[in-house]
Amino acid sequence: MQITIGEAAELCGGKLLCGNPENTITNVCTDSRQAGPGSLFVPLKGERTDAHIFIPAVFAAGAAAAFTQESVELPLEGALIAVPDTADALQQLGAAYRRRFTGPVVGITGSVGKTTTKEMVALALSARYCVMKTQGNQNSQVGVPQTMFQFEEDTEAAVIEMGMSQFGEMARLAKIAAPQFAVMTNIGVSHIENLHTQENIMQEKLHITDGFIPESVLVLNGDDKMLATLRGKMLFNTLFVGTAPWCDYRAVQIESQEGKTYFVMEHESRRLPVVLPVLGTHQVTNALSALAMADVLHVDLQAAAAALATYKPLAMRQQIHKVGGITIIDDSYNASPDAVRGALNVLCSFPHRRVAILGDMLELGRVSHEAHKSCGQYAAKAGVDLLITVGQEAAAITEGAKSENPALPSIHCGDNTEAVQVLKRAIQPDDTILVKGSRGMHMEKVVAFLLKNYA
Template identity: 55%
Template structure:
């Protein structure tokens, strides 16, 4: 990035307390430990720490300017910009910076699969375009603005993940990223503790279209019941992807081989064979989103498909490891009921030995928590899981669900990850497959590390 201190102050409506307005800013950071020469430091007031305390240290490390909401006057050679709220100021600066670029912006949202879909959309587009994409899951009220500053003149498209967990958040993100196109993966019950109903979740996520223009397109998963209810919605152009026969981009003849999935892509006016090095129907859907966006933006489908053939799962997102003749499916990054069901399907696609599911608490489900955990257990039992190991108090309800279907099923309730790892080492034998999944706060990646 490249902005002057004066441009930054104007963008956020701030007051320059001291310093040279012509100072060039080449990076923005909210982390005082990640400062390079020419950085604008944005101190965020968190639940435990007020980062204003670190402004001096960032200047010593090379920062050229800082925002502040706690100082009304300052005498310094560095630039200090007074604002009402540093987080909101960060968002306003990012929104102004984004408007400098006249390239297609694609926003990705949904209850499950945002990050994987973002990766596949960016990969498919890279068949012809230089793409900037969100790093990791920098998709929040702070993460998205920081992502904006990574865009440069060399980029020909931007794919940005947009996550929300409460009312009003998606609208703010839309004002920052102003996506020309948007992909919605599904509507589940993640964050339903705050949003109360799935219809509220859908309504909030639809704010991703707040800055749409006459040529904008919303890409929707036709296999999701709530999204499919938007068929015929006036005022927005929609392209559909999925397995339903009416989808614009659909998958047929889906089959699995080893650690890859093959399917026939039916696109407007053409069909193609696709090999995707990932398992699960949900990943087929994610790939369809990528191919739909690529075709719409002028990338030849042959090139997009070739790029997807090189897809590799991100860390802790259905990564498959093999150790001591045991297959470990590391899906420990996060969990929701829909995501767990998809992962159970992947687990049950293996047939070499016992299929063991390690499932930890799913959080932020509010009043739906008990029933959601129970239903996951019912699903796992019906899908053919041979043994279930749970971690956490909430996850015990998964065992109740399993035993409501199969009273004699092998189930083990563990208090923590250490106990779960020990139990696995006792019950796993050569040829077995084990899935490990739980909400991020449960840190189930500790179990993966213990096994590997």
């Protein structure tokens, strides 16, 4: 990143209160602990903390500039830019900086699988382009504008993850990232507490296309019931991926062996063998989206498939650990009903005894009980041998499992500490153990216990 303080003030509609407008900003941060020479610090007002109190500290650390929406005693050691709202100013500056990039930008959204699909699309495009991608899970109203500052002179394409949980959020993100291409993975019930219906979720996510141009393309998962209803209804170029015969990019001959998934991609008259070093049919759709987008952006498909063969799961996203005679499937980063069912399919593809440790799925509102119960029924049908549930909402998972199979051993725990005590007594040699729950449940603590005590 390279921008002067004066330019930053002008681009976000701010007023420079003090400091040299010719000095350079080389990075933007909202965490005062990350501020240093060249930093523009954006103090955000949260429910618990107003980060304006850290402005003197960031200047002491060498920061070049800071935004402020409050009165601050002058003079200070760096440049201070007054704005009506620091969060809005961050988004305005991010949007303005994004417009300096003229290459293709691909937006990724969906209820489940955004981060994995983002990684796969970036990997497939890397067979031709120098790709900038969202780091980690920076897909929010704060994370997306910060990602815009990662564009560099050698960037040739970008893949931006875009998440939303409230009405209007995707429209704002679309103004910032301005993707000309997009992938939508699915429409589930995540955040239905705020958005009320799946139809609302889909319509909100479709705002990712607000800035589309005639050459734009939207890639949709044809295996998703909600997205399949959009077939033939879009006013711009749309491609469907999936296993249905009518999909533009179709997966056939899907097989799983020794931790890998094999399939053949069919598109028009082409057939392309693909190998993924991960398990799960949901990963096939993610890979198809990556291949379709690579094809749209003129990447050789064989080269894109070769790149996908090197994919490695991110931390806490279906990472498989073999320790002390047991197999751990760490999928603890987050959870939704669709994601839980996909993870259970992966678990039940393993031999020997299958143990599922499932925590609460949060933000499901009025559908929470039924969604948890349905996952319990699915676990029983899929072939889980021992079910351990964690949290208040997850009690309904146990209820559902028992209604489907009263003989299935199932234990409900109030928290992770209790779940660990159950595991100490329950684990047997050769077990395969799935750990999954919403981010707020901190299920990674259960994984940490397993890795520490069975390594």
